[in-house]
Amino acid sequence: MLSEEKNLLLCQTGPATPMGELLRRYWQPVAAMAELEDKPIKLVRLLGEDLVLYKDRHGTHGLIDRHCSHRRADLSYGFVEEHGLRCNYHGWLWQESGQCSHQPFEETTHPEGRFKEKVRIKAYPVQAAAGLLWAYLGPLPAPLLPDWDMYHARGYKQIVFAEVPCNWFQCQENSIDPVHFEWLHANWSQVLRGEDGPRAPTHTRLGFDELDYGFVYRRVREDTTEQDELWTTGRVCLWPNCLYTGHFEWRVPIDDENTLSVGWFLDPLPGDEPFEQARIPYWYSPIKEPNTGRWIDSHIMNQDFIAWVGQGTIADRTKEHLGESDRGVIMLRKKMFEQLEVVKNGGDPLGSIRDPEKNHAVHLPVVGGLPRSVTAGQDGPPRFPFLAGQPPEVTDELQRLWAELSAIGSAGAGV
Amino acid sequence: MSDGFLADAQLRDARGFGLTTDEVRMWAPFYPLEIYWAKKHHLALETARRWAEHGVPIRDTVKAVAVGLTLEETDQWVNEGFTAADAWEAKETGVDITEAVAWRRAGFIAPDALQLIRDGWELEEATAARYAGVDRYPASPLPA
Numbered sequence: 001m002l003s004e005e006k007n008l009l010l011c012q013t014g015p016a017t018p019m020g021e022l023l024r025r026y027w028q029p030v031a032a033m034a035e036l037e038d039k040p041i042k043l044v045r046l047l048g049e050d051l052v053l054y055k056d057r058h059g060t061h062g063l064i065d066r067h068c069s070h071r072r073a074d075l076s077y078g079f080v081e082e083h084g085l086r087c088n089y090h091g092w093l094w095q096e097s098g099q100c101s102h103q104p105f106e107e108t109t110h111p112e113g114r115f116k117e118k119v120r121i122k123a124y125p126v127q128a129a130a131g132l133l134w135a136y137l138g139p140l141p142a143p144l145l146p147d148w149d150m151y152h153a154r155g156y157k158q159i160v161f162a163e164v165p166c167n168w169f170q171c172q173e174n175s176i177d178p179v180h181f182e183w184l185h186a187n188w189s190q191v192l193r194g195e196d197g198p199r200a201p202t203h204t205r206l207g208f209d210e211l212d213y214g215f216v217y218r219r220v221r222e223d224t225t226e227q228d229e230l231w232t233t234g235r236v237c238l239w240p241n242c243l244y245t246g247h248f249e250w251r252v253p254i255d256d257e258n259t260l261s262v263g264w265f266l267d268p269l270p271g272d273e274p275f276e277q278a279r280i281p282y283w284y285s286p287i288k289e290p291n292t293g294r295w296i297d298s299h300i301m302n303q304d305f306i307a308w309v310g311q312g313t314i315a316d317r318t319k320e321h322l323g324e325s326d327r328g329v330i331m332l333r334k335k336m337f338e339q340l341e342v343v344k345n346g347g348d349p350l351g352s353i354r355d356p357e358k359n360h361a362v363h364l365p366v367v368g369g370l371p372r373s374v375t376a377g378q379d380g381p382p383r384f385p386f387l388a389g390q391p392p393e394v395t396d397e398l399q400r401l402w403a404e405l406s407a408i409g410s411a412g413a414g415v
Numbered sequence: 416m417s418d419g420f421l422a423d424a425q426l427r428d429a430r431g432f433g434l435t436t437d438e439v440r441m442w443a444p445f446y447p448l449e450i451y452w453a454k455k456h457h458l459a460l461e462t463a464r465r466w467a468e469h470g471v472p473i474r475d476t477v478k479a480v481a482v483g484l485t486l487e488e489t490d491q492w493v494n495e496g497f498t499a500a501d502a503w504e505a506k507e508t509g510v511d512i513t514e515a516v517a518w519r520r521a522g523f524i525a526p527d528a529l530q531l532i533r534d535g536w537e538l539e540e541a542t543a544a545r546y547a548g549v550d551r552y553p554a555s556p557l558p559a
Contacts, residue, residue, distance in 0.1 A: 001527060001545055006534055149431070208500075209448055209474050216448060232446055233424050321545060322527040327500075330526040334504075363431025365448060369424065 002317040002333070010169045010336055011314050013253040014048035018340045019169075023047060024138035025349050026240055027145045028252050029262045031133045032159045032282030036061065041085070043076040047137060048255040053126065056080045062096030063135050065122040069100065092116075098123030130264060131159055131280030143352040146213070149361040150246070153370040154275050155266040156398050159282040160387045162261040162301070163254065166308050168241060170315040171251035171259050174304055175243035176328035178219045178235075179203050184303050192297060207231065208328055213351045214239035215335075216365060217328055229367040236364050237332065239351040240339070246366045247386070249301065257313045261285075263301065267381055267398060268371035271409040281394050285387035296388045449473035456481075466499075475499040482507045501525035508533055 002010075013020040030044050036055040043066065044051045050066040052075045062085060068075055073089035080086070084101055086093045093102035100119040107116070125136045130151040136142040164171065174180060186200030205226075207218035218234040220226055236244040243249040250262040269275055287305055289296055295309065296302045322330060339349045353359045381398045384390045421429070421439055428447035429439045434454075442450040442460060449472070453463050456477045466476040466486055470493070479489055479499065484506045492502035495512055496519075505515055508529045518528035521542050531541050 001523075001531065001541065003534055003536075207472065209472070210452065211448060229424050232422070233428065234448075318544065319548065321522070322524060324524060327524070327526060330524075330530060334526070334530060363428070365428050365431070367424075369427050 001320055001322065004318050006337075007314075007317040009340065010317075010333065011167045012256055013168065014256065018344065019336070020047055021138075022336070022340055022343050022349055023240060023253065024136075025143065025343060025352065026138075027127065027134040027136050027142070028241075029132040029250050029264075030063075030135045030252070030260075032161075032280065033128050033131050033133055034159075034279050034282050036133065037279075040080045041076055041078065044135070045254045045258075046135060047253050049122075049137065051122075051124070051135075052076050052078070052085065053133065053135070054078075054080055054085045056084055056096075057082045060096055061126040061128065061133060062094070063124045063126045064094055064096070064098060068092060068094075069119055069121040070103075092119075094121050094123075096123060096126070131157060131282075132262070132264065143348070143354055144356060144359045146351075146353055146362055147359050148244075148248075149363050150244075150248070150266065150366065150370060152361050153266055154272075155268045155371055156381075156401055157264065157266050157277055157280045158394055158398075159280055160261075160263040160265065160285050160390075161282065162263075162285040162287055162305065162387060164259045164261050164287065164305050164308060165257065165313065166259060166311065167256055167314040168251045168253040168259045170311045171261070171304075171308050172237075172241050172243075173329045173332060174308065175249070175251075176208075176215055176217055176237040176332050177325070178206055178217050178328065179325040180307065182221070184307055185300055188297075188303065203325075205231075206325070206327065207234070208331060209234065211236070211365075213362075213364065214242075215328070215331065233365045233367050235367065237328070238364070240336070240349075244364050244366070246368065246371065259308075261301065261305070263386060265384075265386065266371060268374045269401060270374050270405045273405070273408060275405070281397065283389070283391050283394060286389045299384075299386055299388045301386045302388050445473060452477060469493070469499075471499040475503060479503040479506075497525055501529075504529050 009018055013023055024047065028046060030046055031042050031053055035042060036053065040055045042053045044053045044063065051063050052066050053063050055061050057080055064075065064085065066075055067073065068087040068089065070087065070090060070092050073087050075085060075087055078085050078087050081093060084093045084095045091104040092100055095101050098120045100116045103116045106113065125142055127134045127145050129145055134145055182200050182203055190197065201222040203219055203221050205220040209216040215237040216234040217237060218231045220231050224230055238244045241251045247266060248264040252260040252262055254260050287296055287302060288294065295306045297306060342349050381402050421436060425439060425447055426436065429436060432447050432451035434447055434450055439447055439450060445463065453473050458477055458480065463473055463476055469486060469490060471489060479502065482503050484503050489499050489502045492512060493499060495516060497515065504526060510529060510532055515525055515528065518538055519525065521538055523531065523541065
């Protein structure tokens with residue numbers, strides 16, 4: 001249980017709020033690289049700020065205020081030039097630095113005024129990595145964008161977005177709540193399938209560790225022991241707003257009432273020949289059944305979404321009764337409160353990486369290790385279990401690659 | 416990949432955390448992440464082992480040492496049904512066992528209670544707040 005004041009401290013992420021200041025110290029994924037190749041301008045609402053992400057014809061990414069500094073026209077309706085994004089209202093041209101570089105009528109009538117040099121727009125740094133575009137809204141110099149080891153693993157990668165209409169923090173609490181898996185995913189799925197069999201194995205023990213980039217949670221269930229990797233390795237609640245279990249699930253605050261779920265997934269592929277994926281596909285997962293308006297419940301993360309939105313747009317933590325299964329959640333909140341103070345006092349918060357030497361394939365523990373090859377006897381890629389609505393072209397591409405690489409492996413084995 | 420002593424996962428994590436296999440062997444049966452954490456916080460192997468014999472994991476040993484909690488004090492908390500994590504967090508918050516027991520009796524697990532205490536809550540006030548809006552009508556005896 002928390003007071004209303006403390007609850008809001010966790011949930012409010014706008015500019016000048018304590019949590020907003022903390023989250024602005026980290027790079028946040030806001031789009032897929034391929035998304036901007038398909039369409040060079042994307043409207044982005046991040047931490048309550050309305051912004052426009054673009055890729056100009058030269059290939060430079062920029063993230064600037066949605067509203068033109070001239071008379072506040074909507075730059076998401078602008079158009080990209082060789083360098084920069086031009087407003088469709090009077091043609092003012094903006095660079096990724098926030099500098100105005102062209103004002104057509106001003107320069108025609110009063111070029112000596114050099115008005116463009118005196119006008120700027122809000123602009124934030126953008127980086128491309130792992131098929132994603134990342135934004136940093138905090139004070140400069142920005143920390144390094146973490147280069148996690150899983151980004152370098154061999155396999156078929158895909159990025160899945162979903163907009164979840166609730167506050168980010170209840171989503172992140174789910175990242176350190178091992179017991180929910182037994183009920184929300186295992187037992188409830190069984191019920192949804194109409195099965196009456198025995199319930200999923202019960203959790204018997206939980207453990208928590210810290211690492212430089214968050215927490216690790218460990219679990220023992222009725223069907224496992226402390227020798228199982230679920231205990232010896234555990235899973236990572238990645239600071240400050242991600243879950244890592246071999247794939248990544250970022251919970252990015254759009255604003256205080258909406259969260260962008262950004263999933264980064266890797267499917268192992270047959271064989272061990274070098275494999276480079278030219279383009280990491282992306283797609284948006286639907287979260288509601290079109291016919292009924294009910295939340296989709298068929299996939300793991302969709303089930304999570306149901307739990308999160310069910311807690312209310314902003315979960316009311318003044319009314320909760322926490323139990324032993326919530327030790328991780330309480331620990332996460334405590335660490336958040338501590339880190340709010342760190343930032344308030346001018347410090348670098350948990351997980352900031354500033355040494356380039358320490359930012360190559362940074363290790364995160366994962367059950368089973370980095371997927372290097374497919375499970376023996378597997379004759380095709382498994383159904384995508386995490387989010388509903390995988391487009392056929394993504395399913396087909398993975399199946400095609402699987403077949404091609406299997407054939408190469410078989411030919412090699414026959415030699 | 417197993418070297419006959421260390422499991423694959425341990426070797427993997429040992430490499431990832433910059434540990435040598437000798438270090439992992441020396442620190443057995445701790446896991447690589449625990450060893451990394453202990454070394455990062457300058458926790459001696461002897462201390463880690465002594466606390467582990469009492470069931471205290473590395474993370475909690477590191478915290479306990481940092482807040483000046485002794486193993487004997489930790490044992491007292493554990494004997495009262497709390498965890499080692501509860502013990503160091505209580506010490507950090509300035510709460511004794513009697514107070515923690517009172518909160519537990521009222522239905523607050525220790526870390527929840529300790530957060531509330533840090534936030535300035537009194538037990539009675541917290542108890543009243545948690546049931547606010549639950550019992551809309553006070554229980555009354557049925558009419559005869």
